[in-house]
Amino acid sequence: MEEITSQKLTEILNPAAKVKNCVINEIVTDSRKAAAGTLFVAIKGENFDGHNFVKTAIDNGCELAVVERFVDGVNQNCQIKVNNTVEAYGKLGAYNRSRFKGKVIGLTGSAGKTTTKEEIKCALSVFAKTYATQGNHNNHIGVPQSLLEMPMDAQFAVIEMGMSSKGEIAALTRHVKPDIALITNVYPMHIEFFENFEGIAEAKAEIFEGLPPNGTAIINEDTNFAEVLEKRALEHNAKVVKFGSEHHYNGVLELKQDGEIQRYNAWAALEVVKALGLDQTKASSALKSFGALDGRGKKHLLPLNGGGTYTLIDDSYSGQPEAMKIAVKALDALPCQGRKIAVLGKMAELGNTSKAEHIAIGELLAKSKIDIVIGVKEEMKDMLKMLPPRITQYYFADKEGLAQFLQNKLLQNNDIVLIKGARYSSQLYKVTEVLLKG
16 A cells, blocks of 8 residues: 555544544554554454554554553554444545556356356456555455555555445445456355345345445346346446356367356456457467366365375365355266266355255256265255165265265265365365375
8 A cells, every 4th residue: 555644544433533744555454464554454253352552552563553542551642443344444445445546346146256266366467556455355345445456556456355245245346446346247145134135135235335326337147136136236337347158258268277267257247358458369379278276166186195196176165055056066967987976065144045055966866967975064964865775975074074974985086075064164175285285
């Protein structure tokens, strides 16, 4: 971020605050990063309260702290008091966004956000310096952080936004103010927090509220409730652009991994390129070498303890139903000299649809040529009950012992094993970590 004076900070956050004159060149929420030239924002989380670290931050040379209450032992002219430090952090991110002269692409969706974000960055980097959200920092803390980290000399910035309830995207897009807003897809993720499936589409469509007049809305024409997304975009006077099965680019597009998910992600990226008036053919050449990200379908050829090799498909980041179905279909379609093994963890936040969704995965597997299925967590028992005798099945109550079972008892030469499940509720990513270490 560019330097900002304490006078400007108080103007943004609390004009009545009386603080010392200084210049800030970095804004942090981690007191361990507090040093000369920094502003520390004391955010309260579920397991910590940043106010407990304000004194340490100031003692370490931090210039100022943003607080909801004055901290004893710290000079008040080093503290900017606000009603809500999270909202204050958002305002700071929004201010930095206002100073950015390049084009901002905002995106959201139920699945594929982070991969699509990285593909857009890959495509745009061919033309000019491009910044993108680091990792999946896409919530009420991560988005302001992303805006504050934007280099002012970049020509493009790609900002990812996530949500689990109504109103969250609306709040984030007010800070991001994208020139182009993209929705990758709408799936029944977090459905337990909504009255119905359509409510998820409405919540995603909030991203269009941040568009300027005649801004561009890019929509997956094949996703659930695409017509709702288009309607909401038009209500905000956006130019609607679609990608999908009716608008594809097979003539200019070759991909390292050519599956359904990969094609949709690439199509979305190419629509962003087109909306910016750039050369899609040149961008598609860059996308040709783009591979899957860690935890999102990346393939690894790994050695077996007793000799030989197997292929690990690490798709352990997300476990929502549509992505699970696509991963199963992709595994089923792969050529394989050994056996095809699916290790699937529970799908979370499905509310009263959970049982039906797990059964649906089992029904899909039953029609496949997959040889072995391992279900992890109680909910997967409903899936396993759907499998015919020809499919060998195993059940694990949790991830404990699963990696060792795979390495020492199950895997054979030329096997392909898919690992997929909700990251935090099934924690199968920890199994992939063990496998990757060998």
